Amino acid sequence: MRGGQGLARVAxxxxAGAAPLWWLGVFAAGIGVLVPGLTGRRIGVLAGAALFLVAMAVVASTRRGRYRALARPAVRAGKHDALQDRAVSVRNWRRGHRWWLLLAFLAALGGSFALPAAGGLLLAGCGAGLWWKASWIGRLEEADQSLLWVRVDWLGAGAGSPAGKAVKAYRTTGIAAGDATPGGARRRASALS
Known part of the structure; x- marks a missing residue:
């Protein structure tokens, strides 16, 4: 890989965090609804539904301007750049965030003693917001007919944000590169052939 960089797909x-946040949130909400809590189940679930919608909207819209600003001047990836597999990028992100995910899950469970299910629904809303943001990035990629990549070393062992301060620019490839579709979903086997 002479002079090349390891690149991970931005989307x-x-x-990567969407599925664990969603499922941990659903699980915490399911357990939380069994606890009567200080406010009662009905108030907890209604508050949780409101938190779900707010979290989804906030997570989905946060830093959109930064993503656009990094995507606009993006240059083509070089022939010596190594494109990281989707599974490796997902595994790196989840490894880097495993303790935060565990703490968020425990906080959501603990919060059920005050507002049943609300903390779990808040977590699930964050997961849904990440899916929404990834699909928005996918629409950007489809509009430009190019996939967005970020240098792996700028992510800091997979735990960083692809729009964080350490990220200076993105690189691009053609729409068929890598093993993930625009938006970051797994590419189906039929799409590869």
């Missing part, structure tokens, strides 16, 4: 890194 894949954004989407």
């Amino acid at each position: 894949v890194v954004v989407r």
Whole structure:
């Protein structure tokens, strides 16, 4: 890899946290609804539904300007750049965030003693917001007919944000590069052939 960089898909890194946050949130909400809590189940679930919608909207819209600003001047990836597999990017992100995910899950469970299910629904809303943001990035990629990549070393062992301060610019490839579709979803086997 003479002079090349390891590159991870921007949408894949954004989407990596969606599934764990969603499922941990659903699980915490399911357990939380069994606890009567200080406010009662009905108030807890209604507050949780409101938190779900707010979290989804905030997570989905945060830093959109930064993503656009990094995507605009993006240059083509070089022939010595190594494109990271989707599974590796997802695994790196989840490894880098595993303790935060565990703490968020425990906080959501603990919060059920005050507002049943609300903390779990808040977590699930964050997961849904990441899916929404990844699909928005996918629409940007489809509009430009190019996939957005970020240098792996700028992500800091997979735990960083693809729009963080350490990220200076993105690189691009053609729409068929890598093993993930625009938006970061797994590319189907039929799409590869």
